[in-house]
Amino acid sequence: MRKAEAAIDIHRPASDVFDAFTNTAALQKWWGVERCLVEHKQGGLYSLAWNISKKGIQYISTGVITVFIPGKELLVDHLVYFNPEKPILGPAYLDIKFREENGITSVHLAQGGYQEGKDWDWYYEAVKEAWPKVLVDLKKFLEP
Numbered sequence: 726m727r728k729a730e731a732a733i734d735i736h737r738p739a740s741d742v743f744d745a746f747t748n749t750a751a752l753q754k755w756w757g758v759e760r761c762l763v764e765h766k767q768g769g770l771y772s773l774a775w776n777i778s779k780k781g782i783q784y785i786s787t788g789v790i791t792v793f794i795p796g797k798e799l800l801v802d803h804l805v806y807f808n809p810e811k812p813i814l815g816p817a818y819l820d821i822k823f824r825e826e827n828g829i830t831s832v833h834l835a836q837g838g839y840q841e842g843k844d845w846d847w848y849y850e851a852v853k854e855a856w857p858k859v860l861v862d863l864k865k866f867l868e869p
Contacts, residue, residue, distance in 0.1 A: 727849055728837030731856035735832060737867045739796040739825035742832060745863055746799055746821060755866035756859065767793045771801045784808055788819065798822050804838070811844050832860060 735742050745751045747765060752758040752773065760774040760782075769790045776783035788804035798821065805815030817838035824831045834856055839849040 726837055727839040728835050729839075729849060729853035729856055730833070730835045731860050732831065732833045733857075733860040733864055735830050735864050735867050736828060737830055738828065739823040739830040741867060742830045742863070743796045743799065743823055745867060751866070755863050764790065765793060767791060769793065771804075782807075788816075792820075796823055796825070804836075806848065811847070814844060814848050832863075834860065 745755060747763050749758075749761050749763065752761050752763075756773075758773045758775060759777045762770050762772045764770050767790060770787065771790050772785065772787035774782045774785050785807040786804060787807075788801040790799065791802040792798050792800035799819075800821075801819040803815070804817040804819050805813060806817070807813055815838075817836060820835045820837075822833045824833075836852050836856065839845050
């Protein structure tokens, strides 16, 4: 199966970079998440929502945290994506690994589990294009 991958080096401790993916206030600031529920444990929920209006929530990504090692790895499995213009897409996974050396954290992100078909092709291409840009936003948020 296909997977979208992206990587970046950030001049911050791994614990700070990890927290940016799991802290509600941080997710809102750097990723534009409007609401989220992140349970900081293996087996916990990882649910993010964007574009909330009186009509509802436009985009939701939600899954189950299967690896939660602060400063090292965050693996969200059974990841499901909701978009009003597409069928429900899932399950997939999001695996983010952090490696710190000399105050610089290398972030390697892989999102996979993409199936076949027009909607899956669209989702894969959108994610493959978005993650490098999103990681640049993360870097701008975390670095002074």
